[in-house]
Amino acid sequence: MSRITQVLITVFCLLQLTNASAGKQTLTIYTYDSFTSDWGPGPQVKKAFEEQCDCILEFVGLEDGVALLSRLKLEATNTKADLILGIDTNLTAEARATGLIEPHQISTGPTTLPTDWKDTYFLPYDYGYFAFVYNKEILPNPPTSLKELVESTDAPEILIQDPRTSTPGLGFLLWMKKVYGDEAHKAWVKLSKRVVTVSKGWSEAYGLFLKGEAPMVLSYTTSPAYHIIAEEDKRFAAASFEEGHYQQIEVAGLIASSKKKALGREFLTFMMSEKFQSIIPTTNWMYPAALEQDQLPAAFKDLVKPGHTLLFKDTDIAKNRKQWISEWLEAMAE
Amino acid sequence: MSAYPVLAILAFMVLGPMMALLTVTGVSVIESESLSFWKSAYLRRVLIFSFWQAFLSTALSVSLAIIVARAFARYGCFPFRNLILKLFGLPLVIPAVVAVFGLVSVFGTGGWIPLGRDLYGLNGILLAHIFFNLPLAVRLLLPAWKSIPEQHWKLGQQLGMNSWQQWKYLEWPTLRENLPGVGVLVFMLCLTSFAVVLTLGGGPKSTTLEVAIYQSLRFDFEPAQAAVLAALQLSLCATVALISFRLQKLPEVEITSTALQCPVDTNTLKLNAVILLAAVVYVAMPMIAMLFEAFTGPVRQVLSNPALWRSAALSLSIGMIAATLSILAAWLILRSASDLYYIKRKHKAAYLEMAGSIVYVVPPLVIGTGLFVLIAPRFNVFDWAIPIVILINAMTGLPFAIRALGPAMRQNKMRYQRLCESLNLDGWNRFKTVDWPLLRKPLGLAMALVTALAMGDLGVIALFGTPETTTLPLLLYQQLGAYLMSEAAVTAVFLLGFCLLVFWLLEGIIGGRENV
Numbered sequence: 001m002s003r004i005t006q007v008l009i010t011v012f013c014l015l016q017l018t019n020a021s022a023g024k025q026t027l028t029i030y031t032y033d034s035f036t037s038d039w040g041p042g043p044q045v046k047k048a049f050e051e052q053c054d055c056i057l058e059f060v061g062l063e064d065g066v067a068l069l070s071r072l073k074l075e076a077t078n079t080k081a082d083l084i085l086g087i088d089t090n091l092t093a094e095a096r097a098t099g100l101i102e103p104h105q106i107s108t109g110p111t112t113l114p115t116d117w118k119d120t121y122f123l124p125y126d127y128g129y130f131a132f133v134y135n136k137e138i139l140p141n142p143p144t145s146l147k148e149l150v151e152s153t154d155a156p157e158i159l160i161q162d163p164r165t166s167t168p169g170l171g172f173l174l175w176m177k178k179v180y181g182d183e184a185h186k187a188w189v190k191l192s193k194r195v196v197t198v199s200k201g202w203s204e205a206y207g208l209f210l211k212g213e214a215p216m217v218l219s220y221t222t223s224p225a226y227h228i229i230a231e232e233d234k235r236f237a238a239a240s241f242e243e244g245h246y247q248q249i250e251v252a253g254l255i256a257s258s259k260k261k262a263l264g265r266e267f268l269t270f271m272m273s274e275k276f277q278s279i280i281p282t283t284n285w286m287y288p289a290a291l292e293q294d295q296l297p298a299a300f301k302d303l304v305k306p307g308h309t310l311l312f313k314d315t316d317i318a319k320n321r322k323q324w325i326s327e328w329l330e331a332m333a334e
Numbered sequence: 335m336s337a338y339p340v341l342a343i344l345a346f347m348v349l350g351p352m353m354a355l356l357t358v359t360g361v362s363v364i365e366s367e368s369l370s371f372w373k374s375a376y377l378r379r380v381l382i383f384s385f386w387q388a389f390l391s392t393a394l395s396v397s398l399a400i401i402v403a404r405a406f407a408r409y410g411c412f413p414f415r416n417l418i419l420k421l422f423g424l425p426l427v428i429p430a431v432v433a434v435f436g437l438v439s440v441f442g443t444g445g446w447i448p449l450g451r452d453l454y455g456l457n458g459i460l461l462a463h464i465f466f467n468l469p470l471a472v473r474l475l476l477p478a479w480k481s482i483p484e485q486h487w488k489l490g491q492q493l494g495m496n497s498w499q500q501w502k503y504l505e506w507p508t509l510r511e512n513l514p515g516v517g518v519l520v521f522m523l524c525l526t527s528f529a530v531v532l533t534l535g536g537g538p539k540s541t542t543l544e545v546a547i548y549q550s551l552r553f554d555f556e557p558a559q560a561a562v563l564a565a566l567q568l569s570l571c572a573t574v575a576l577i578s579f580r581l582q583k584l585p586e587v588e589i590t591s592t593a594l595q596c597p598v599d600t601n602t603l604k605l606n607a608v609i610l611l612a613a614v615v616y617v618a619m620p621m622i623a624m625l626f627e628a629f630t631g632p633v634r635q636v637l638s639n640p641a642l643w644r645s646a647a648l649s650l651s652i653g654m655i656a657a658t659l660s661i662l663a664a665w666l667i668l669r670s671a672s673d674l675y676y677i678k679r680k681h682k683a684a685y686l687e688m689a690g691s692i693v694y695v696v697p698p699l700v701i702g703t704g705l706f707v708l709i710a711p712r713f714n715v716f717d718w719a720i721p722i723v724i725l726i727n728a729m730t731g732l733p734f735a736i737r738a739l740g741p742a743m744r745q746n747k748m749r750y751q752r753l754c755e756s757l758n759l760d761g762w763n764r765f766k767t768v769d770w771p772l773l774r775k776p777l778g779l780a781m782a783l784v785t786a787l788a789m790g791d792l793g794v795i796a797l798f799g800t801p802e803t804t805t806l807p808l809l810l811y812q813q814l815g816a817y818l819m820s821e822a823a824v825t826a827v828f829l830l831g832f833c834l835l836v837f838w839l840l841e842g843i844i845g846g847r848e849n850v
Contacts, residue, residue, distance in 0.1 A: 060801055070555040078714030164553035196451060198537050204816050211817070213443070213451075325554075326374060332538035333379045 026056040027263050029252075030068055030081040032167075033061035034203045034284075041283035048275050053266060064201035065167030065250075069095055076100060077257045082264045085125070085252035085271075088167045090174060092122050092251060093314035094321065102256040106265060110272050110290040113249065114309065117289075122251035125271050126286035128220040129245035129306045130171045131238035132158065139215045145242040146179050150191045156215040157194045159205040163325055167248065168202050172218050173328055174317065175246035178310045184324075188331035198332070221245065221304045226285045228299040237304070244308025250286065337670035340663045341689055347729060348696050351704020352568070358561040358707050376538075377546075381566070384542040387456060387531075388524040391463035396517055398464065399471030402613045404505065405606035406472065407479035418610070421617055422469035427783070427837075428830060429790025430466070430529035431807050435814065435826040436620025437462055437534075439627045442819070446623060458534035463527065467520045469617055474519070478512045479505065518578040526571065526697040529792040529807075533814055543567040544699050551797055557707045564703040568696060575695040627820065628827035636824040641809065646832060649806040652720065653789035653836070656727035657735075660784045661777065663728065664690065664735035671740075672747035687740060691733040698726050702794035719798035723805075726794045731784030738780040739773070746772050778845025786837040790829065806832070 036042035036059040046057045062068050065086045072084060077100070087095060095101055101121045108117045117124055132149070134142050139156055143149040149158070161169030180187045196214040199205040209217035220238070227233040252271060254264045270276055274295075277288040281297055288296075406418075425433060441449045441461060449457065482504055490500050528544045535541060541549070543563055550560035636642060667690050674683035693701075705722055709715045750768050754760070759768065792807035799808045806829045813822040 062801075067553070070553065073555045074710055075714050075716065078717075080714070162553070164549070197454065200815060207817050211443075326376060329376045329538050330374070330379075333376060333541075 024054065024056050025260060025263060026058050027053075027082050027260055027267060028058045028060060028080050029083045029085050029267075030060050030062060030071065030079075031084070031086040032064045032068065033201065035059065035086060036061035037203070039283065041279050044279045044283060045276060048279070049267060049270055052270070053263065055263060057267075063165050064161065064169075066091065066163070066170055067165045067200075070165075072100060072255075073098060079255060079257065081255050082258040082260050083252055083254055083267060086167075086250060087122075087253075088171070088251065089119075089122075089124075089249045089314055090167065090170055090312065090317050091314070092119060093318035095253065096121050097318060100256055102254040102258070102261065104254055104265070104268055106268050106272070112288075112290055112292060119251070122253045123268055123271065124249045124251050124289035125276070126280045126284055126289050127247065127249040128222050128286040129247055129304075129309070130168060130175060130218065131221040131223075131241070131245055131304060131306075132216045133209070133219045133223045133236060133238050134216045135235050136237055137235050138212075142216065142237075142239040144240070146175065147243070149239075149241075150176075150180075150187050155194065157196050158191075159196050159209050159214045159217040160198055161202055161205050161218060162198050162200055163328060165200045166202055167250075168205075168218055168220075169198070170321075171246050171248050173324060174312055175310060177324060178246065178312070179243045185327050185331050188328060189334050192332050192334065195332070220248075220286065221306065222281075222285050222287065222300065225281070225297070225299045225303060228302075229282060229297060240304045240306070242307070244310050245306035246310045247306075249289070337667040337686055340666045341686075344663070344689065344692060344729070344732075347725065348692055348701060351701050351708060352696075353704075354708040355561045355564050355568075355700075355704045358558050359565045377563075380541050380543055380546045380563075383540060384525060384544075384570075387459050387463075387535075387540075387542065388521050390456075391460055391467065391524040392517055392521045394460060395464050395467035395520055396471050396513070398613075399468050399475055399516075400509065402468065402609055403472045403475040403479065404501075405609040405613075406476060409606045409610060418614055419473065421614065422473055424621075425466045425469050425617065427786060427833075429792070429807055429833060430462075430527070431533060431792045431810050431814070432624075432790065432826045432830050433465060433620060434462055434530055434533045435810065435822055436624040437465060438814070438819070439623040439823065440620050444819075446619070454534055455537065455540045456535070459531055459540065462530040462534055463524050465617065465620065466527075466530075467523060468613065470523075471516050471520060472613070474516045475509065475512060478509045482508050514581045515578070518574060518581060522571065522574050522578070522694070525574065526567075526699070528699055528796070529811075532792070532796065533811060543570070544697065547699060547703055548796055551703065551706060557710060560703050561707055564700045568700050571695055571697055571700075624823060624826055624830075627823040631820040631823045633824050636821050636828070641804070642806075642825065642828065645804050645806045645809045646828075648720075648803065649789045649832075650785075650836065652724050652727065652805065653785040653787075656724045656731060656788040657781050657784035659724070659728035660731035660735045661739070661780055663732055664739050664780065665743075668736060668739055668743045672744045675744055676747050676751055687736055690736045693729050694733065698730050698793050699797070701726055701729070702797050706797055716798060716800045716803070719795070719800065719803045722798060723795050724788075727788035727791055728784075730791070730793075731787055734783050734787065735780040738776050738783065742773055742776040775845045778841045778843070781844050782837040782840040785840055786833045789836065790833050 031042070034040050042059050042061075046059065049055075049057050060081070062071055065088060068084055069087050069091050072079060072081065072095070075081075076098075079100075084095075103120045104123050105120075106123060108123070111117045111124060113124060113127060132142070134156070143152060143155050149155050160172055163169040163173040176187060176191075177184050197205075197208065199208065202219070205217050206219060206223075208214065209219075216239070222238075224236045224238055227236040252268060254261060254268065258264055272290045274291065277291040278295065280286060280288040280291075281300060287300070437458070438445070438453065440446050441453045441458070443450055452458075453461075486504050487500075490504055495503065525542075526544060527542075528548070531540070531542045531545045532548065535545065543566060547560050547563045547567065550556045550563060667686060671683040671686045674680070674686065702722065705718075705726075706715055709718055746769060750772075754764055754768060789805075790807055792805075792811055795803075795805050795808050796811070799805065804812070806825070810822060810825045810829060813825055
């Protein structure tokens, strides 16, 4: 018995080892899985950067943005990541406080965000506004405000993401908080009746929406551009809400314990370049953070523009996130 | 080497993580923030839901099992009897996440009996728990009917008892002795069920303690909160275990199906046939639906994905190493135990064998959480994923290995010890000429069973798994989580087929042919 076992085990251990390749430096980036998927920016970014850096760029795709931060906290200084890419400004204060992030020391000159960028630890790569996306044929009269979505008795059912793992999920939680303040708990109890499911990441919820599991899904004002450009399908739209839309700025940061900081900074500089930025609109379907408006695809011009931009200060979120999330959990469990 | 080093390692594997948990819990109780968690409505809800789903699952599984077992016992001889018993043994060994997928293909959107969204939540959890525990309970309850003496039936007939009176005076009194044991066992299995609740529940409304532990570690990065939950789960399980010890009459989980003697053929009823058919359909349908969906699914696309084969190789390595460790430990424990039997110290021997079943009291996920909390501050926990999963699976497999090997090793000792002593047969020679020929069959069964169970396990790997260390069940869970249903169907059938193939090969190679 034991000999057969040994032989089999040795064979499979060897199989495991053959994956290791030698030679070039490898830059490891933790990100969310829709970034690395075949249709996401990952493959193009990898190809473009590897052409200029003589290195191997390795993306590790995790569930979603918030899970990125949790993973980083768990691994702390033992992490294999050289960079993280995909948390947003709602989490930057908390991430800075871990002491695991290194200042980027890169000029923020090229940024074209609606507001000036002052963070010395994180660099933005794209931004957008959360919105509920719907199919115009199935839902001819979508709600016109967040209050209508929450309070109207005949409001549609929705798909959302878990704020404990997903940045859109967290963004929506903050959006509700901005609009309802201390009444948010009650509003969530009301809304929870019409939440079809709470998914771990953005990809799952959007996939379910496209399969017709619910008429509305939490996504971005820019999502319809995907259907218009990639599928020439004009049925999808984002509902514009009177209260305004919560903003998301997605960022990347260098890990302090990384031994490849020079290469990491080379990537961050590349991230701000036109080459990287022009990949973003039609792969990540967001507004690039450092590209002039006139270089955007035509379909982006017809998208919903939020009347007001809603955003909490990152330090306020860091202080309250835990409590707001347990409030959400309790409301959803009721 | 005797059993004691093994017991020491076991104790260390259980107590080390427990200490870590208690320390973290102790610290966190002092911090006010965690105190509020103790009091939070969410924790209360999780606790209530854990109990409620386990209670409902047990009540439904056991009461349905009584009806099915009664139909079975009273239907008399029929051709597919043993085949059905074999089918009822299947839910015990197929990977939980595969079975869940089977249920989704029957009851999910687009399934044969679509329940739509109602599947996710309490309904789905109950359906799955009945799928697992109804057949188990039937097999555990059937011996009760077998133990009713033939004269009693005859007497009943002479007295002209109708079906209800037979039930009241003959069957129920015997059954009543067995019920608490079966009930507690099923309750425990449902209380600690992880894969089912993770895949079919898991939303804030339907979260059990086990899944809440996973979420605190993987979603919230709250080792302290996870420790609180794990400590709670541990005390719950310990309480249930204590109750079951007081019941004394605990059912034996049978590994192989033993053919039942056909009982007295009382009034054969069409109703019994209908009940049996319904039970068979319920158990077989998920498997058939899944096969159907897989063969019409993207077979080539899934099978050409290198990630699938990487996961398969990893799962096989984990399974085989875990099984080898498990059998080594079982061997050492049983050798000491049979030495004790030989000198007529049966109680001590029984305690020794029982120590190997410690995982029944301490759920693997709790041990995993303890190790997580222990390792996380010092090293990168995700580097430790594979060794930890192997160790914990070896522990989970230990009771099965002991049960498969125990009787044979004891018998071997009692029969041949004298002979070997007189022939001065010792060590390797003795193993080669006496032990191996007699023990290779149970060894093959133990190896096959523990390997297959470890290969299909979705538990601790969920805590430690990363994209680089994805086992087959974890891959299937990810596909389910991403609602890639047609890919998941192919993966589920692949996993099931792979487990069965490995089981069959190991049992054949190690156990040898029949009648060696």
